[in-house]
Amino acid sequence: MSLNELLAKALPLVKDNIEALKIPMPSYTIFISMSDGKNRASIVNASADTFHKAWGKAVFKCRRQAEKDRLQTGWLRIDWVRSAEKISWKELDTRLKKVKRNYFRHGLALDSGFHKVFLEQEINANAMLYGGNQISHSVINKKNFEIYARKRYKDYVPNFSDDVYVLDTQGVFCSVDESPRLLFPAGKNAGRRMEPMDPQAIYGLIQRSSHYLSTQVQSSGQFYYGWHPCFDRPINAYNTLRHASTTYSMLEAWEVTRDETLKASIDRSLNYLTGTLIQNASLHNGDEAAFLVDQGGEVKLGGNAVCLLALAKYTELTGDEAYLGLIERLALGIRFMQDPDTGAFIHVLNYPDLSIKERFRIIYYEGEAAFGLMRAYGLTKDPRWIEIVEKAFNHFIANDTWKAHDHWLSYCVNELTRYRPEEKYYRFGIQNVAGYLDFMMNRITTFPTLLELMMAAEKMICRIQENDTHRHLLDQLDIDKFYRALETRAEYLLNGHFWPEYAMYFKNPERILGSFYIRHHAFRVRIDDVEHYLSGFVAYLGFLEKK
Incomplete structure (x- = not known):
């Protein structure tokens, strides 16, 4: 199944669940994550004032990324921002001290236009808020944060001094073997499928x-x-x-x-x-x-x-x-x-x-x-x-x-x-x-x-x-x-x-x-x-x- 077919499979469920954010936040911010199952996901994101524009920009970017990486996409995940809160990095640091390590369940945007954004899953999977097993709470790991930010956004280096936006997101996952599955939004179950206990x-x-x-x-x-x-x-x-x-x-x-x-x-x-x-x-x-x-x-x-x-x-x-x-x-x-x-x-x-x-x-x-x-x-x-x-x-x-x-x-x-x-x-x-x-x-x-x-x-x-x-x-x-x-x-x-x-x-x-x-x-x-x-x-x- 091609990338285009996976995108077409996921689109109806995305459209049924996505809602616009209120001004001054970008109305729609969409992430598309692609993986062949063997390598870490390639992720693109786009924001716009309408769903149609945001979707079109994100799809264009993901096709270009897949072509560049010669990626045979077997897994596709699409996320969108449901809410955002603007705080300072200092306030984020204070909040993280109250969160058990690796239990920060939010994404982060580093600019008001949501151009430099990270999903919760990529933050945790790259140990960006992990300070080692001697620190019980979450903490900004500047080294890991910078390494991943450079990779994700072509040598972009966060300055950790401007405001930051704490994001709640929701997503849809589909694969060549599975129909689209709606994922849990913010909370303890965030980011995984809604599975029956049968x-x-x-x-x-x-x-x-x-x-x-x-x-x-x-x-x-x-x-x-x-x-x-x-x-x-x-x-x-x-x-x-x-x-x-x-x-x-x-x-x-x-x-x-x-x-x-x-x-x-x-x-x-x-x-x-x-x-x-x-x-x-x-x-x-x-x-x-x-x-x-x-x-x-x-x-x-x-x-x-x-x-x-x-x-x-x-x-x-x-x-x-x-x-x-x-x-x-x-x-x-x-x-x-x-x-x-x-x-x-x-x-x-x-x-x-x-x-x-x-x-x-x-x-x-x-x-x-x-x-x-x-x-x-x-x-x-x-x-x-x-x-x-x-x-x-x-x-x-x-x-x-x-x-x-x-x-x-x-x-x-x-x-x-x-x-x-x-x-x-x-x-x-x-x-x-x-x-x-x-x-x-x-x-x-x-x-x-x-x-x-x-x-x-x-x-x-x-x-x-x-x-x-x-x-x-x-x-x-x-x-x-x-x-x-x-x-x-x-x-x-x-x-x-x-x-x-x-x-x-x-x-x-x-x-x-x-x-x-x-x-x-x-x-x-x-x-x-x-x-x-x-x-x-x-x-x-x-x-x-x-x-």
Whole structure:
């Protein structure tokens, strides 16, 4: 499909939604962004006193730009200015101090005629208001601003002293594969498509993000760990725990999609996990155990746990029992890291001598360990594993660990109450979520593990409702508010997806398309970031399908 055909496809939806600004602002300002899906979008803009003039000028510029760049346009996005506010650069700087980094959701015009203008998406994709990970708020990055302004407007250099105009925009996106889609205007959803929260749409998210993860598994079975997409830079680190937990989420997705390419990637990842990353060790009592070893010779409690999750899930889905012996050895490794008297866990050991490195590192490890053991128990019904979990829960309950509102503990208590439907465990699960609803409804970051927490809790709540024995515990929870918060978190996660209409502004769109990102970490895409979004949406799809 040609550029002209894409423009013709988009035009009716643009005309139906665009409105003129009031004097003294330019009546119509139109942006046209074009991308072949492989390179950062080329963007042109034009302003005029009528829509016909502004459209004609913008189309002329985009055709000329496409010809100059020899651009085969596969993605086309058209935006227009809906409102504008004139302020000083000093005032903008003050406002940015109140905005979380990368959460500035407006465009900027640097002159009254709106000749030098930037969309919110190109501002963020070029780190123009990002001061680094040590600054929590947005800030004018003069270096990045100047670099991009020079590129966009032929050596134009902003002086940062004149007035600036803060813009609200709206857009339409279309491609060779998709009909025109109206995008959200200003607000938390700004710049992405209006997507229904129905099973078909959620299945599409699962399919795209799990496909993305499959492309990140190299022939060796090791992942490409992650990317900084603004400038297409790899994240030069590795974490074996996240290797295993990401593989688990891929298995959850494969249960839904049964995609052959995804399964092949899972197999490569598991081969690398079991053949290279997991090491055997003889314990002082004569038991043969296994441990996931991370960089620096560390054995993390959570590492063994997520290996159990991945291997138990694989065994459950395929019926292949080849990993049962390894599952037992990994579980024995976790038992080795538990105090048999208190139920507390040691978090980090040194490998190979298994000496204690850190008794406590991060609360998540304990929930992961208990959940991993419950999945091992669910698979094998070996009583040793649930005994470890019940000891751990005595420790969790005594220490009010529910105050951490950990999604792994939510997963675990849901599993535990399936086999031990005792009031103390149900109460812990309710406490883990009940006082957290306002936070979940109002949190500005996508925080994907919140949906995981709620989906596991929802399964437990449904079982409580089915039996009068523990139903009184639900008096501690506003059920209506719980489901509002659940739906709020699920829909808000759509703002962390790399839709083509957002990916097109980054340096290498096809590298990140279909993945999920963490906005306040410079739109970081890391395998475990995608993992948590994916696991949440797999559970949410199950929730939608049972409604």
